[in-house]
Amino acid sequence: MGDCAIQAEGLTKYFGDVIGVEELSFEVARGETYGFLGANGAGKTTTIRLLLDLLRPTRGRVTVQGLDCQRQSLEARRQIGYLPGDFPVYPDLTAAGYLDYLARLDGRSVSRSYLDELLARFDVSAIDLRRRLRDQSHGMKQKIGIVQALMGRAPVLVLDEPTAGLDPLMAQAFREMLDILRHRGDTTVFLSSHVLTEVEATCDRIGVIRGGRMVATGTIEDLKRNAARRVTIDFREPVDIGTLPALSGVELTHHTGRQWILSVRGPLGPVIQALAGHPVHDLSVQPFKLENYLASYYAED
Amino acid sequence: MTLLPALMQRSATQARFVLLGSLGLLAGLQVVIVGQASALEETHGFSRMTELVPAFLQRGLGNKSLLLVTFKGTVAFGYFHPVVATLVAVLAIYFVTEIAHEVESGLVDVMLARSVPRRVVVTRSVLLATGAVAAAMLLMAAGTRLGLRLFGSPEFDAPSAGVTARLLLHLAGVALCFAGFGLAVAAGARRWSTAFTTAALTAVLMYLVDFLAIGWPLLRPIAWLSPFHYYPALSILAGDAPEWRNLIVLLSAAAGFGALGYWRFSRRDL
Numbered sequence: 001m002g003d004c005a006i007q008a009e010g011l012t013k014y015f016g017d018v019i020g021v022e023e024l025s026f027e028v029a030r031g032e033t034y035g036f037l038g039a040n041g042a043g044k045t046t047t048i049r050l051l052l053d054l055l056r057p058t059r060g061r062v063t064v065q066g067l068d069c070q071r072q073s074l075e076a077r078r079q080i081g082y083l084p085g086d087f088p089v090y091p092d093l094t095a096a097g098y099l100d101y102l103a104r105l106d107g108r109s110v111s112r113s114y115l116d117e118l119l120a121r122f123d124v125s126a127i128d129l130r131r132r133l134r135d136q137s138h139g140m141k142q143k144i145g146i147v148q149a150l151m152g153r154a155p156v157l158v159l160d161e162p163t164a165g166l167d168p169l170m171a172q173a174f175r176e177m178l179d180i181l182r183h184r185g186d187t188t189v190f191l192s193s194h195v196l197t198e199v200e201a202t203c204d205r206i207g208v209i210r211g212g213r214m215v216a217t218g219t220i221e222d223l224k225r226n227a228a229r230r231v232t233i234d235f236r237e238p239v240d241i242g243t244l245p246a247l248s249g250v251e252l253t254h255h256t257g258r259q260w261i262l263s264v265r266g267p268l269g270p271v272i273q274a275l276a277g278h279p280v281h282d283l284s285v286q287p288f289k290l291e292n293y294l295a296s297y298y299a300e301d
Numbered sequence: 302m303t304l305l306p307a308l309m310q311r312s313a314t315q316a317r318f319v320l321l322g323s324l325g326l327l328a329g330l331q332v333v334i335v336g337q338a339s340a341l342e343e344t345h346g347f348s349r350m351t352e353l354v355p356a357f358l359q360r361g362l363g364n365k366s367l368l369l370v371t372f373k374g375t376v377a378f379g380y381f382h383p384v385v386a387t388l389v390a391v392l393a394i395y396f397v398t399e400i401a402h403e404v405e406s407g408l409v410d411v412m413l414a415r416s417v418p419r420r421v422v423v424t425r426s427v428l429l430a431t432g433a434v435a436a437a438m439l440l441m442a443a444g445t446r447l448g449l450r451l452f453g454s455p456e457f458d459a460p461s462a463g464v465t466a467r468l469l470l471h472l473a474g475v476a477l478c479f480a481g482f483g484l485a486v487a488a489g490a491r492r493w494s495t496a497f498t499t500a501a502l503t504a505v506l507m508y509l510v511d512f513l514a515i516g517w518p519l520l521r522p523i524a525w526l527s528p529f530h531y532y533p534a535l536s537i538l539a540g541d542a543p544e545w546r547n548l549i550v551l552l553s554a555a556a557g558f559g560a561l562g563y564w565r566f567s568r569r570d571l
Contacts (some may be wrong), residue, residue: 015570102415
């Protein structure tokens with residue numbers, strides 16, 4: 001079955017003339033926590049729905065644990081625990097009744113002790129479990145959604161905006177849960193989120209999708225290395241811009257007599273060498289922020 | 302195999318008020334109709350009602366139209382009254398269009414993200430619709446029996462058990478035909494209201510086509526399209542309707558539409 005928990009190859013989905021995703025290829029290793037990022041309408045949910053065989057691809061394929069999500073749909077879905085972006089509920093059911101119903105559909109046995117552990121971790125009390133879902137807050141419904149995705153101990157978790165509507169304490173509890181799963185090493189997490197601090201804190205790797213295409217993928221460290229950094233150089237006296245040699249990966253974005261602002265991709269060494277002999281007063285490098293990095297992609301949408 | 306019972310239990314629980322309300326109404330209506338027929342029979346009212354049968358019905362249906370102004374015909378009318386016929390059809394449509402509601406609400410995502418085959422979701426709806434129609438038929442027959450016990454007399458010429466069974470079988474056939482049509486529509490719909498309204502209005506329209514064709518020759522060439530055309534209640538009552546032909550047409554159409562529903566739902570994007 002290989003080392004990939006999820007593998008997409010040339011995955012393409014058109015809705016008439018509209019591109020859902022196009023030639024999307026990526027891999028998620030077993031045990032990895034993968035952050036899937038993109039602006040609204042970029043294709044995140046389409047990708048997830050293709051993975052779950054809720055949508056049928058125009059071309060290409062996607063596998064989960066080596067199982068083709070379309071041809072071996074049932075077996076593939078048996079590997080997945082899923083939390084949709086907007087967790088739907090039956091308003092007339094209690095939370096306990098809903099969990100029981102979903103466990104019956106699961107086809108996997110749900111350990112009572114593990115379920116109790118999850119309920120305790122997400123602060124779902126016995127009273128909450130007895131209340132009808134129509135009377136529950138959005139946050140409580142989201143917690144039930146997270147619990148139902150985790151309760152079957154599926155080897156692959158697909159979580160669409162898991163912390164939307166959770167208070168900071170519960171969002172923290174969720175991150176701790178992901179940490180536990182990550183350290184246990186037997187669960188792959190495919191996480192779509194807009195909360196970048198969460199992605200930065202929990203994900204081993206991220207993929208950025210824009211206009212249905214994967215535009216960047218790698219570890220946060222990879223992204224840091226490859227991302228353009230903003231380097232501001234202040235001089236003690238005006239310096240002629242012509243003295244800056246042409247350097248690969250370096251672009252001048254703004255300059256005045258006493259200040260240059262550069263966009264630098266790759267190592268800083270050549271820039272520092274080029275500045276030797278210049279009356280540099282100060283040099284500052286803006287620290288890498290995933291937020292800024294993504295904004296450059298989001299802005300183009 | 303716990304999937305199908307779990308799905309059926311959930312849907313039935315959710316629809317319990319609609320189901321029980323409709324079944325109660327259908328059964329209650331039979332009791333009331335028998336009560337009305339008994340009152341007319343006791344006062345010899347039917348003999349005075351012959352001239353009340355509309356002329357177009359007499360022209361279109363011939364002598365059979367006069368069966369409507371007999372005790373037997375009025376009791377049997379409870380099985381082909383427009384409200385009854387369309388209500389049974391709409392009840393079946395309600396259950397089969399649940400899949401469109403599940404798509405609209407996103408519940409289908411949570412169900413089908415698990416190892417639940419799409420066909421099981423459709424089968425659940427088909428079984429519930431069939432069960433609801435069967436329950437309606439049984440309770441309507443029970444309503445008639447109860448009405449006869451409460452208001453009838455052994456001297457009254459009530460429809461025989463065989464005629465009642467044939468009328469109910471044909472009514473069930475019509476309802477299942479619309480259930481199949483509703484399923485075919487719902488299997489491709491994104492909104493429950495679209496699927497339900499389309500199928501329910503089609504049922505009403507088809508009733509009108511069949512009924513109006515009796516007196517309006519212009520509609521007769523297309524009357525065969527209406528499932529109600531294959532439910533010749535007065536002929537069944539008169540004992541001159543074909544034994545099985547109409548029922549076979551209705552059930553074949555139901556099966557055809559149903560198969561189309563399965564096929565559409567298995568291929569569609571959710």
